[in-house]
Amino acid sequence: MLYFVLRRIGVMVLTAIALTFIVFYMTNLPPNLEKLAKSEASVRMADDAVASWLENNGYGGPVLVRYGEWLGVMPGWTREGEDGTLRGRCIANGTDPATAPRFCGILQGNWGFSTVFKQPVTEVLARSLGATGWLMLWVMIVMVPSSLLLGVLSGMREGSRTDRVLSTFAITTTATPEYVSGVILIALLASATAGISPILAEAGWISGKTLFPGTATSAMDDITFWNFFLPVMTIALYGIGYIARMTRASMTEVMTQQYIRTARLKGVSFRQVVMKHALRNALIAPFTVIMLQFPWLLNGVVIVETLFNYKGFGWTLVQAAGNNDIDTLLACSVVAVFVVLVTQLISDIGYVFLNPRIRLA
Amino acid sequence: MEDALSWGSILLRIAAQLLPVWVALIVTFALSMQFKRRLGLYGRIFDSPVGMTGFGLVMFWVFTALFADWIITHDPLAQLSGMKNIIPGSPLKDPAEGAYPWYLLGGDHLARDVFSRVVMGAREVLKIAPAATVVAFMVGITLGLPAGYLGGRLDTTISFLSNLVLAFPVILLFYLLVTPEIRVTGIPIALAAILFIFPVIFLTILFNSRFFTTPAKRNLYVGLTLLFGLWAYSGLAFNADPLGIWSMDPNMLNVFVSVVFVNSPGVFRIVRGMVMDIKTRDYVAAGQTRGEGPWYIMLWEILPNARGPLIVDFCLRIGYTTILLGTLGFFGLGVTPESPDWGSTINYGRRLLAIAPHPAVVPAIALMSLVLGLNLLADGLREESMKD
Numbered sequence: 001m002l003y004f005v006l007r008r009i010g011v012m013v014l015t016a017i018a019l020t021f022i023v024f025y026m027t028n029l030p031p032n033l034e035k036l037a038k039s040e041a042s043v044r045m046a047d048d049a050v051a052s053w054l055e056n057n058g059y060g061g062p063v064l065v066r067y068g069e070w071l072g073v074m075p076g077w078t079r080e081g082e083d084g085t086l087r088g089r090c091i092a093n094g095t096d097p098a099t100a101p102r103f104c105g106i107l108q109g110n111w112g113f114s115t116v117f118k119q120p121v122t123e124v125l126a127r128s129l130g131a132t133g134w135l136m137l138w139v140m141i142v143m144v145p146s147s148l149l150l151g152v153l154s155g156m157r158e159g160s161r162t163d164r165v166l167s168t169f170a171i172t173t174t175a176t177p178e179y180v181s182g183v184i185l186i187a188l189l190a191s192a193t194a195g196i197s198p199i200l201a202e203a204g205w206i207s208g209k210t211l212f213p214g215t216a217t218s219a220m221d222d223i224t225f226w227n228f229f230l231p232v233m234t235i236a237l238y239g240i241g242y243i244a245r246m247t248r249a250s251m252t253e254v255m256t257q258q259y260i261r262t263a264r265l266k267g268v269s270f271r272q273v274v275m276k277h278a279l280r281n282a283l284i285a286p287f288t289v290i291m292l293q294f295p296w297l298l299n300g301v302v303i304v305e306t307l308f309n310y311k312g313f314g315w316t317l318v319q320a321a322g323n324n325d326i327d328t329l330l331a332c333s334v335v336a337v338f339v340v341l342v343t344q345l346i347s348d349i350g351y352v353f354l355n356p357r358i359r360l361a
Numbered sequence: 362m363e364d365a366l367s368w369g370s371i372l373l374r375i376a377a378q379l380l381p382v383w384v385a386l387i388v389t390f391a392l393s394m395q396f397k398r399r400l401g402l403y404g405r406i407f408d409s410p411v412g413m414t415g416f417g418l419v420m421f422w423v424f425t426a427l428f429a430d431w432i433i434t435h436d437p438l439a440q441l442s443g444m445k446n447i448i449p450g451s452p453l454k455d456p457a458e459g460a461y462p463w464y465l466l467g468g469d470h471l472a473r474d475v476f477s478r479v480v481m482g483a484r485e486v487l488k489i490a491p492a493a494t495v496v497a498f499m500v501g502i503t504l505g506l507p508a509g510y511l512g513g514r515l516d517t518t519i520s521f522l523s524n525l526v527l528a529f530p531v532i533l534l535f536y537l538l539v540t541p542e543i544r545v546t547g548i549p550i551a552l553a554a555i556l557f558i559f560p561v562i563f564l565t566i567l568f569n570s571r572f573f574t575t576p577a578k579r580n581l582y583v584g585l586t587l588l589f590g591l592w593a594y595s596g597l598a599f600n601a602d603p604l605g606i607w608s609m610d611p612n613m614l615n616v617f618v619s620v621v622f623v624n625s626p627g628v629f630r631i632v633r634g635m636v637m638d639i640k641t642r643d644y645v646a647a648g649q650t651r652g653e654g655p656w657y658i659m660l661w662e663i664l665p666n667a668r669g670p671l672i673v674d675f676c677l678r679i680g681y682t683t684i685l686l687g688t689l690g691f692f693g694l695g696v697t698p699e700s701p702d703w704g705s706t707i708n709y710g711r712r713l714l715a716i717a718p719h720p721a722v723v724p725a726i727a728l729m730s731l732v733l734g735l736n737l738l739a740d741g742l743r744e745e746s747m748k749d
Contacts, residue, residue: 011521014521015521015524015525015528018525019525019528019529022529023533023537026537026538026543026548027537029542029543029546029548030546031542031543031545031546032542035542171733171736171737171740172729172733174736175680175729175732175733175735175736176729176732176733177684177687177688177728177732179687179688179691179704179707179711179725180687180707180725180726180728180729182711183707183710183711183714183718183721183722183725184722184725184726184729186711186714186715186718187714187718187721187722190714190715191714191715191716191718192715192716193715193716193717193718194718194719194722195718210715214714214715295528295530298530299530299531299532299688302530302532303532303688303691306691306692307711314532317530317532317533317536318532318536318692321533321536321537322536329533332533333530333533336530336533337528337529337530340528340530341528344528
């Protein structure tokens with residue numbers, strides 16, 4: 001078990017390094033750097049001015065060396081300015097170059113400076129991850145119990161009417177990506193001209209023009225049912241269908257097992273059979289699926305935060321990617337890759353604990 | 362000037378406009394029902410109501426895309442004055458001679474006809490999604506077969522690479538791959554050069570492993586494959602077709618390549634897993650004892666026996682690709698502003714959702730119904746293929 005975990009962690013570190021290098025390489029391609037130089041210094045720069053600006057600000061030299069600097073395994077760059085002062089990656093403005101550390105990458109806790117938000121990346125990331133954390137928490141609270149319930153109810157008696165209705169619902173939600181369900185939900189519940197809001201407003205049941213607000217910006221300060229319902233439902237709906245279908249498949253399989261029939265023949269009531277015998281075995285497969293949903297949720301989070309203008313992790317990622325904010329983008333990818341790899345590891349280990357028949361080498 | 366239409370007459374007029382689609386659907390269904398016992402797995406779709414519903418939805422959009430030129434009521438790019446964000450069923454302000462007198466599903470933020478744009482958008486989506494899925498399948502199969510069958514270091518390497526791509530957040534990958542700046546660097550062309558060669562390799566090995574004992578036949582098939590394959594390859598990947606028939610807009614190539622790149626590792630995983638399962642069967646051992654080559658066993662013994670799950674996954678994956686294309690459009694990546702594809706139409710429409718929801722809702726429902734159809738079709742196929 002220990003060997004397995006160690007080997008998995010080794011592969012994880014290798015994957016993380018490879019992925020961050022790819023992101024680093026892609027964001028540091030010459031045309032991207034040129035765009036960065038022009039947006040940071042001056043739009044009407046000649047080609048040689050761009051080249052010298054890049055050279056002076058540490059964007060020159062081989063990509064591998066710069067990646068090493070970012071990671072913190074290579075000494076940071078230093079350049080002597082025209083006035084004789086020493087500037088460098090690790091030398092903060094106005095400090096003495098002699099006291100500056102030699103290495104300053106993410107391994108030393110230096111995540112860089114965001115060119116879009118004009119803030120250290122750590123601050124940007126902490127704020128946005130906090131906001132997304134709340135979103136994810138509520139999505140999980142809504143999604144997991146309801147999808148398991150749906151799956152168990154429809155898998156309990158395969159082919160019954162409940163099964164058909166619930167399966168149709170599940171397959172419809174899996175066919176609805178977040179940007180579609182979000183748009184439909186807003187049109188139904190948060191539009192002043194369509195859906196149910198005009199009817200309710202006319203009847204005087206709601207004070208404002210719409211039942212729900214169309215954005216979740218106010219949820220940054222204060223989360224309420226009204227401003228959080230739509231974003232949470234939009235993300236959760238897509239996951240509910242998927243997890244429910246997996247639970248249903250696993251439940252129907254368990255219900256055909258011999259021990260279920262034995263229990264039934266012994267005279268145990270159907271309720272008891274489902275609750276005591278079937279449920280625990282049926283929930284092993286959905287556990288993995290729920291864990292592997294995290295990377296998918298990341299996608300949903302990006303779309304929903306853009307749609308509802310909620311300034312969390314996904315919104316930050318889009319802003320950073322759209323403006324080629326290299327440091328922020330790299331930090332975002334580190335977080336994303338970390339989330340994906342850790343959930344994979346947890347799902348593998350959890351699977352072993354839940355299912356004693358599986359032994360890892 | 363005509364009166365505004367009620368919802369009932371809007372629906373009737375849309376149905377009338379879609380007449381070619383209904384005719385084609387009825388003909389397809391009638392013929393397929395008639396001969397369903399002779400059509401193999403395709404015919405068996407018509408035994409399951411779920412599969413039939415899915416097939417109907419998918420074919421509805423396929424025919425809509427095919428007959429789009431007859432169905433549209435206005436030019437999807439034309440902007441008519443006074444029709445900005447106008448509600449469904451509104452009459453034209455000053456109709457030109459012979460023009461269709463209404464905007465059936467309203468106008469968008471640039472006063473274009475939403476109905477015509479959604480119909481033309483079906484063509485955009487169905488042009489890319491199935492083709493990209495086919496290429497992704499060729500890549501996944503060509504790599505997955507040897508990885509699963511031979512195992513060893515080859516398997517470890519390819520699996521690591523595919524896990525790498527799978528661990529990437531899709532949207533981040535799109536933002537990195539589908540930008541105008543990337544096109545300058547030639548990365549899309551390099552990716553296309555790698556990905557587009559796989560169909561050629563796949564077909565060449567497929568024919569060679571089967572017919573190498575009869576050189577005349579082998580030379581014909583392999584020769585034709587190489588001739589047409591490399592011809593198309595030079596045109597699509599490098600835009601260097603000497604005759605100028607095969608070519609791809611650089612924007613489209615960028616989108617296409619990214620979608621294939623994101624999809625291939627998933628296919629690879631499925632194929633690899635199935636090969637590892639199937640290679641323990643007796644008929645594979647029999648083939649090995651007969652002295653068949655590894656590629657013959659992989660392509661002509663294992664692959665046909667893995668077709669059921671692969672066909673199901675193919676349907677699901679077209680749906681997934683449609684969602685991905687919509688995501689690209691939603692973030693405004695790799696599409697021209699005039700493009701009527703559903704994703705970017707939703708993107709432009711969402712900004713005005715509170716005032717005029719229809720420009721975004723109509724393509725949203727279109728996209729949902731197509732993906733739903735593909736999912737139902739996959740479900741029906743799975744049910745039917747499990748019966749034997």
